[in-house]
Amino acid sequence: MRRPTLHAVAARAGVSKSSVSRVINGEPSVAPEIRQIVMAAVTELGYVPNGAARNLVTQKTNTIAIIVSDPPAGLVSDDPMFAMVVRAASRALEAAGKQVSLVLAGSDESRQRVEQYLAAGHVDGAMLVSMDGADPLPAVLARTGLPIVSHGRLATPGLMPWVDNDNLGGATKAVQHLLDQGRQRIATISGPLDMTAAQDRLTAYRETLKDTGRRSIVALGDFTRISGAEAMRQLLADDPQLDAVFAANDLMAIGALRTVREAGRRVPDDVAVIGFDDIEAALYTAPALTTVRSPMGEQAAQTTRLLLDLIAHGTADSVTLPTEIVVRESA
Amino acid sequence: MRRPTLHAVAARAGVSKSSVSRVINGEPSVAPEIRQIVMAAVTELGYVPNGAARNLVTQKTNTIAIIVSDPPAGLVSDDPMFAMVVRAASRALEAAGKQVSLVLAGSDESRQRVEQYLAAGHVDGAMLVSMDGADPLPAVLARTGLPIVSHGRLATPGLMPWVDNDNLGGATKAVQHLLDQGRQRIATISGPLDMTAAQDRLTAYRETLKDTGRRSIVALGDFTRISGAEAMRQLLADDPQLDAVFAANDLMAIGALRTVREAGRRVPDDVAVIGFDDIEAALYTAPALTTVRSPMGEQAAQTTRLLLDLIAHGTADSVTLPTEIVVRESA
DNA sequence: GGAGGGTCGGGGAACGTTCCCCGAGTCTGA
DNA sequence: TCAGACTCGGGGAACGTTCCCCGACCCTCC
Numbered sequence: 001m002r003r004p005t006l007h008a009v010a011a012r013a014g015v016s017k018s019s020v021s022r023v024i025n026g027e028p029s030v031a032p033e034i035r036q037i038v039m040a041a042v043t044e045l046g047y048v049p050n051g052a053a054r055n056l057v058t059q060k061t062n063t064i065a066i067i068v069s070d071p072p073a074g075l076v077s078d079d080p081m082f083a084m085v086v087r088a089a090s091r092a093l094e095a096a097g098k099q100v101s102l103v104l105a106g107s108d109e110s111r112q113r114v115e116q117y118l119a120a121g122h123v124d125g126a127m128l129v130s131m132d133g134a135d136p137l138p139a140v141l142a143r144t145g146l147p148i149v150s151h152g153r154l155a156t157p158g159l160m161p162w163v164d165n166d167n168l169g170g171a172t173k174a175v176q177h178l179l180d181q182g183r184q185r186i187a188t189i190s191g192p193l194d195m196t197a198a199q200d201r202l203t204a205y206r207e208t209l210k211d212t213g214r215r216s217i218v219a220l221g222d223f224t225r226i227s228g229a230e231a232m233r234q235l236l237a238d239d240p241q242l243d244a245v246f247a248a249n250d251l252m253a254i255g256a257l258r259t260v261r262e263a264g265r266r267v268p269d270d271v272a273v274i275g276f277d278d279i280e281a282a283l284y285t286a287p288a289l290t291t292v293r294s295p296m297g298e299q300a301a302q303t304t305r306l307l308l309d310l311i312a313h314g315t316a317d318s319v320t321l322p323t324e325i326v327v328r329e330s331a
Numbered sequence: 332m333r334r335p336t337l338h339a340v341a342a343r344a345g346v347s348k349s350s351v352s353r354v355i356n357g358e359p360s361v362a363p364e365i366r367q368i369v370m371a372a373v374t375e376l377g378y379v380p381n382g383a384a385r386n387l388v389t390q391k392t393n394t395i396a397i398i399v400s401d402p403p404a405g406l407v408s409d410d411p412m413f414a415m416v417v418r419a420a421s422r423a424l425e426a427a428g429k430q431v432s433l434v435l436a437g438s439d440e441s442r443q444r445v446e447q448y449l450a451a452g453h454v455d456g457a458m459l460v461s462m463d464g465a466d467p468l469p470a471v472l473a474r475t476g477l478p479i480v481s482h483g484r485l486a487t488p489g490l491m492p493w494v495d496n497d498n499l500g501g502a503t504k505a506v507q508h509l510l511d512q513g514r515q516r517i518a519t520i521s522g523p524l525d526m527t528a529a530q531d532r533l534t535a536y537r538e539t540l541k542d543t544g545r546r547s548i549v550a551l552g553d554f555t556r557i558s559g560a561e562a563m564r565q566l567l568a569d570d571p572q573l574d575a576v577f578a579a580n581d582l583m584a585i586g587a588l589r590t591v592r593e594a595g596r597r598v599p600d601d602v603a604v605i606g607f608d609d610i611e612a613a614l615y616t617a618p619a620l621t622t623v624r625s626p627m628g629e630q631a632a633q634t635t636r637l638l639l640d641l642i643a644h645g646t647a648d649s650v651t652l653p654t655e656i657v658v659r660e661s662a
Numbered sequence: 663g664g665a666g667g668g669t670c671g672g673g674g675a676a677c678g679t680t681c682c683c684c685g686a687g688t689c690t691g692a
Numbered sequence: 693t694c695a696g697a698c699t700c701g702g703g704g705a706a707c708g709t710t711c712c713c714c715g716a717c718c719c720t721c722c
Contacts, residue, residue, distance in 0.1 A: 388707050
């Protein structure tokens with residue numbers, strides 16, 4: 001009933017356990033006939049090496065942790081991103097022969113569990129996803145000495161390598177697109193400003209407008225659809241004459257879209273709306289959402305590569321990926 | 332530089348390693364003062380028990396695998412579900428003190444890795460997500476003898492316990508809703524028929540219509556938005572007079588919605604559209620999508636509970652969760 | 663045919679924990 | 693005060709691998 005051990009295979013094949021171990025690990029210095037005998041015994045007994053024993057003696061686990069910040073308050077703000085990123089990163093890791101340990105960092109209590117988990121040697125490295133600036137977790141984890149990289153630039157620089165997309169460039173392109181259309185009063189709906197992506201997108205908006213002598217019109221959102229709708233209501237009340245809005249992500253743009261139409265304005269004729277990220281749902285809206293594409297799958301794959309580099313060579317350089325504008329109907 | 336061991340803690344505290352082990356594992360039979368001394372040494376040295384060594388000797392890992400079928404061909408059909416289910420299941424597992432190992436089962440080659448992975452004793456149990464009927468994986472994994480449950484009923488009955496939502500009841504409610512509106516020619520867009528959810532939803536559609544003497548009008552989709560749009564085109568061509576359509580999931584309903592409007596028909600006046608699942612994006616469409624809510628978060632939580640029961644007691648009973656209709660604008 | 667070098671197999675320690683068993687110490691009750 | 697019972701600590705085996713080191717065998721070349 002018990003799983004066969006390496007010892008059992010050796011006995012069955014009539015060789016020593018060293019030989020079996022060598023065959024299992026594919027070492028070249030083993031006679032072909034011995035290899036064959038061992039393999040026969042392995043399949044016959046259905047032998048699979050015990051992972052824990054292996055991890056214990058080799059001091060490595062072949063496992064990578066994906067650590068996702070999980071807002072406690074039922075916020076589903078970044079669910080489209082969650083799916084894309086986790087899926088793409090998992091694919092890349094499995095292709096590299098690594099196992100994936102998914103860790104949700106929610107409450108403070110769970111944060112401590114994360115630290116313990118990494119310190120217990122369960123993983124060879126970790127990837128941080130969507131950490132906000134106020135989160136102490138990156139700093140804590142960086143201190144463990146384990147190889148860690150971040151998907152998205154962190155508020156505190158220098159803690160670890162990261163892969164980010166070009167938020168500044170993307171937001172600049174978005175605002176420039178509105179300017180090119182001759183829009184006069186261009187507002188923005190910002191994301192939560194403790195996240196670097198939101199900061200960068202707001203900064204680029206301001207800088208791009210400043211060059212044209214226009215003034216900034218800013219409403220604050222939190223990257224959720226609801227907050228986008230609410231911010232848009234406020235913007236329309238504050239400045240009824242605005243003719244364009246740049247939302248810092250698609251979810252808020254989708255919320256804004258509905259508010260604009262409920263206010264009786266046409267999109268894009270009266271008010272142009274442009275988003276950021278190019279999530280799947282941006283295709284479903286009416287009118288279809290013009291947006292800036294964040295290459296999230298590519299970003300996740302690159303983050304994975306960065307981590308594997310860091311583990312292999314002890315060093316890795318941060319990367320910024322280009323973004324491009326996707327013109328549809330809303331702007 | 333090396334992590335401190337239990338031995339080091341014992342030496343530091345001036346007690347035996349047995350005592351340290353007992354303190355670490357919270358056994359009651361240890362003197363308070365000893366406990367205090369040990370804890371002081373633990374924090375002083377920053378000791379964290381080595382996971383591999385622990386797993387090796389206890390023969391358990393405290394880890395659960397979430398195995399998600401991952402279609403190779405860039406299909407993102409069930410991404411909204413992926414995020415909901417993985418997130419909800421992870422939350423429930425972490426709340427129970429379990430670690431989560433995320434496994435993507437894509438190519439045939441990766442399937443073999445999954446089997447090896449489970450056999451290697453890396454996990455105490457596993458949860459299968461969104462397996463289609465043609466997939467041999469459930470049968471293979473069931474043979475490992477490990478506790479496994481399925482999120483969603485499997486095509487092959489009896490392999491393992493499952494948690495599903497009431498697809499028959501939900502689809503019946505959807506079609507009944509269309510009948511109540513006085514719709515005369517009600518079509519359906521089915522999902523891939525190797526999935527039990529798609530089968531059930533189609534069966535319920537047929538049964539419900541049969542009672543009214545109406546004939547079935549069926550087009551085949553594959554649960555993607557694109558396939559829904561295409562199926563709708565075909566339906567309109569085949570039967571220009573149809574006045575309602577029940578899509579087997581929201582993604583296809585969203586695709587159908589657009590096709591209907593592009594064909595110059597009004598929704599819901601000319602053609603009513605109803606979906607299934609109530610994904611987030613169903614809120615964004617114009618008109619907002621009427622649908623049947625699948626309690627996916629609840630389903631994931633129940634599946635987790637089922638698995639933990641199975642591990643603890645060696646037996647667990649399958650569960651069917653109720654569904655409810657969500658009436659919005661499209662039907 | 664024999665010696666030397668190279669190749670491959672065998673034995674055993676080590677990884678860091680848990681848990682069993684035994685011994686010692688303490689406290690209570692007579 | 694002493695015996696008995698119970699409680700708590702110490703030593704060591706075991707979990708299943710990997711990997712090091714040594715020994716033996718075979719082959720080749722002189």
